[in-house]
Structure formats: structure tokens, C-alpha cells
Amino acid sequence: MPKIKTNKSAAKRFRKTATGKIKHNHAFTSHILTSKSTKRKRNLRKTSTLAPGDQKRMQLLLPY
Numbered sequence: 001m002p003k004i005k006t007n008k009s010a011a012k013r014f015r016k017t018a019t020g021k022i023k024h025n026h027a028f029t030s031h032i033l034t035s036k037s038t039k040r041k042r043n044l045r046k047t048s049t050l051a052p053g054d055q056k057r058m059q060l061l062l063p064y
Contacts, residue, residue: 007061014050014058022050022058 014024026044033041050058 004060004063006064010058010061014062016062017049022055022062023047024050 014022016022025047028036029041029044036044049055
């Protein structure tokens with residue numbers, strides 16, 4: 001069996017935790033920030049984990 005290649009675009013956007021969960025940064029943080037509230041922008045700075053359904057698909061892109 002050949003090795004599975006890592007999807008490089010996914011590798012730059014997602015990271016695996018020690019327990020195997022996948023964490024990511026939020027979208028909508030780069031421009032048009034004047035219409036967003038301070039609280040919303042502050043919460044978008046934090047990382048979060050993927051939903052279980054998305055996590056299954058991401059396992060194929062990030063095998064290692």
C-alpha cells in the first residue's frame with residue numbers, strides 16, 4: 001500500500017490536537033470589520049473544533 005498524501009491546503013488551515021480532534025480558526029475576520037460588533041470580533045479570534053460530521057471528512061485530507 002502506498003502512503004496517503006496530506007492535502008497541503010487543508011494542512012495550512014487545520015491542526016490536529018493530541019486527542020485527534022481537529023481545530024481551526026474562524027472565517028470573516030479579514031475585512032469589513034466596522035459592521036461587526038466588538039464582542040463578535042473578539043469571539044472570532046478564538047479557535048474552535050470541527051463538527052463531528054466534518055471531522056470524518058477531514059481525516060481523509062489529514063491522515064497523519
